[in-house]
Amino acid sequence: MATPPITKPIESPATVITDATCTFCGCVCDDIDITVKDNHITDAKRACVLGKSWFYGHAADDRPDCLIEGQPASVAEGVERAARILTEARYPIVYGLSDTTSEAQRVAVAIGDAIAGTVDTTTSVCHGPSGMAFQGVGEVTCTLGEVANRGDLIIFWGGNPAESHPRHFSKYSLMPKGMFVPNGRKDRTAVGVDVRKTKTAKAMDLFFQIKPRSDFEALWTLRALAKSVEVDPEQVKRDTGIELSRWQDLMDRMKAAKFGVILFGMGLTMTRGKHLNSEALLSLARDMNAFTRFVVKPMRGHGNVTGADNVVTWQTGYPFGVNMSRGYPRFNPGEYTTSDTLARGEADAALLVACDPMANFSQPARERLQSIPYIALDPKETPTTRSAAVAFTTATYGINTPGTVYRMDDVPIYLRPALSSTHPTDLEVLSAIHRRVTELKK
């Protein structure tokens, strides 16, 4: 039987991938329904404004898989060149890792070990101080489902989740109707502490606009009040910009809460005091457990920065800033962290995975990076890929590639990719580099 001639292209039907995961921020929402049509994402149901832009903006780039000194090359050539750069260097560094799967992170750390290099992640420029504070005093924390089911006093300190983690309120911390907070938002008191009135402040029941750089003093005031230590009201007002009576009111509420939660951001960790600020906050949360249940949690930014912390730790024993030049891991933030090894002119080659230091590091660090051979893996063209000796265009994790990511509360979540990509994955490129590096080192 003759088939009629096709007069118009057949429209491919749309497919929907349910329970897909958004890796844009540390919330790692895994309830997104993605509609794909003609290999394009046309809808990302339940994604926030950031998530939508993540999904819509990640059609695969029409770029070569590999560029050597800016010229198109095969992946194999790129791998060979990358392996040579890394094995010939005296102080090679591996950096980034927070926006790729933990499977790829594991191989990146293996490369760092094989080349006697230094491994560091973007943690060193965001919540690194929280990690150091944690090593000092510990941390009382929980998974986000506990916040949703039990939290009745939620304090946001030095962060602006309304804009940085848009679904945090609705999915985890403020709105959910939970087991012990059945009325959702009505059962919770929301408190903001920050130096400026951000969009987050508007969603709070109470807001404390503290003086810039006074986080430590504010936290120490609360620690004193928790233990009924007398403090000087004038000094408190002078140091923090807030009346003592308001701090006392907050402490009364904290003690009256059944399950208090403090979620903190880089407004705390990256301002004057740094890890001492984090340590003060972690200590406050610990102190509060003498009166009620209280937990604390850093609001992690990148989709899999928590995975990077975990992977680097389980393979080396330390979370970031790890040097293996002596054949075994050593840890020293400030000495082995990337902004420092670059700015001091120590690093002489780099493997940069899913990060853009050329866009956001200090001038001396960028100048150093510009002057040394480095390899960059990124789905997009960035200032970092533009100056790379070898730049690989890789598939985007979560959109094109499967794998594991760790949410900000260490919960591992698997990815359901929606689109295929013509580009290789980070895992594939890193595995090839690892194989070649191992051969060259033998």
Place this chain on the structure above:
Amino acid sequence: MSSGYFKIAGGTVYDPIHGVDGEVRDIWIRDGQIVEKPSDSNIRPDKTLDASGLVVMPGGVDMHCHIAGPKVNTARKMRPEQKRKAEKVVRTSNTRSGTMGSVPSTFATGYKYAGLGYTTAFDAAIPPLAARHVHEEFEDTPCLDKGFFVLMGNNHFVMESIHRKEPEKLRSFIAWLLGAAKGFTPKVVNPGGVEIWKQLPSGNVHGLDENVAHFDVTPRQIIEQIARAVDALKLPHSVHLHANNLGMPGNWITTLETMKTFGDSRGHLAHIQFHSYGGGEGDENTFNSKVVELVEYVNAHHNLTVDVGQVLFGETTTMTADGPLGYYLSNAFKSKWFSSDTEMESGCGIAPIEYRNTSLVHSLQWAIGLEWYLLAKDPWRVVMSTDHPNGGSFLAYPQIIQLLMDRTYRQDMLKQVHPAVLERSTLADLTREYSLYEICIITRSGPAKILGLTRKGHLGPGADADITIYTPNDDKTKMFELPRAVIKSGVVIVEHGEVREPLTGKLLYVAPEYDTSIESDIAEWFEKYYSIRFRNYPVPLDYLHDREEVACARL
């Protein structure tokens, strides 16, 4: 022509499962398994390891340790100060670098276990929500076959099923959850107590019949019902229990009651040492050993097994799913404290501590552990463990062996601890010395049998060719800390303490059958309370590295 055979020739073989007590024998290996000697006498092995004059045992099996997952990894992160001073694990051409201290990095963990002749290890406490994390770490923990126990003693669905008196539903849920996590058996930690910890300041339960608020069940019901469900599912291992009131003076009463609660069900009481204390509540001055009373019950009840949880003196890091215990320890030792509550499932506490031989309490803990080994009549039901790293590191196993095999050494050590131990425990009066045969039982054959691993812990045909060869030495610490060779799946992985071929090892898991109609109930409950989607929770088979399903339906 290659025959595919590997022969271990002329070693003095210990294989208690087959009643072999130090007989000179050959062992034939092919395709990673132990096989019969080929009937054709013309067949020559490709490789022969001359073991004459050497001791040959199955590879060691650690049935209760903490080596992977969120709690262990957090403890690694938390203790840079310990690692800096610790032994260095240097990269070689075939091994990865790593760090030691009380919580070694993954690769180091695998190498060091293998270095002691251990080839199988089970992590004792994993919240199923973090199962993927464990599978990832296991793949980076070489030289060992591995499995893990799944935390269920404070799981909300479990408690709700028990409250509603729905044993079939409970059984199906347990089977589903084990399958979802790819775990090995239910672990129950401070049943009910962790949930109360989440609800109240310093919250806990203190007895088996206290009510768990909101869920209206008791610790006793939780233990009883999970134990029954595990038996009904015919899981290879029993329920694995960390009883209530761990570490508290006077807790032996709870422990004895807990033993009785099992009735006819199988039950494994983990780190029993920590649960064998007499004395008034909160009163250190009356602290004493109650091993005699407890061991009598265990000796008489063959459904019960224990691992010891031996304490060794020195610095370590405690880690537990028992949230309130972590808080207690960090306050007692004035140490840094980590706590993390896992939604719907569990808690977690971590605190660095140091056991001192000048301390009455720590000295007694040390003695109580040894009493358990020496007073238990049936070595098949008492297993060597340090509850690594809670009582001490697994690296202390050779020292424990010497304490058990060498009475003079033990008496010398006893002179160095707090003198009150002499009055408050029976240790000074115990003259028993373990034989190599008995050591073989408590370190490999016994735990393999208790775990229901029919291919581990023995050297008969069909066993996995996991074999350790030791050079005999009167100094048992020396003998056991440096095996002559360690063979895993028929491959020499360690020789003279050096790692030769760090095989990845496989995951051991169970897949019990259940009524799948329960899944819609679970899904409805799950979507209401969990912070991830139901569909994203189970770990599919293709996520795993090398793996082996261990069959249920053991008779």
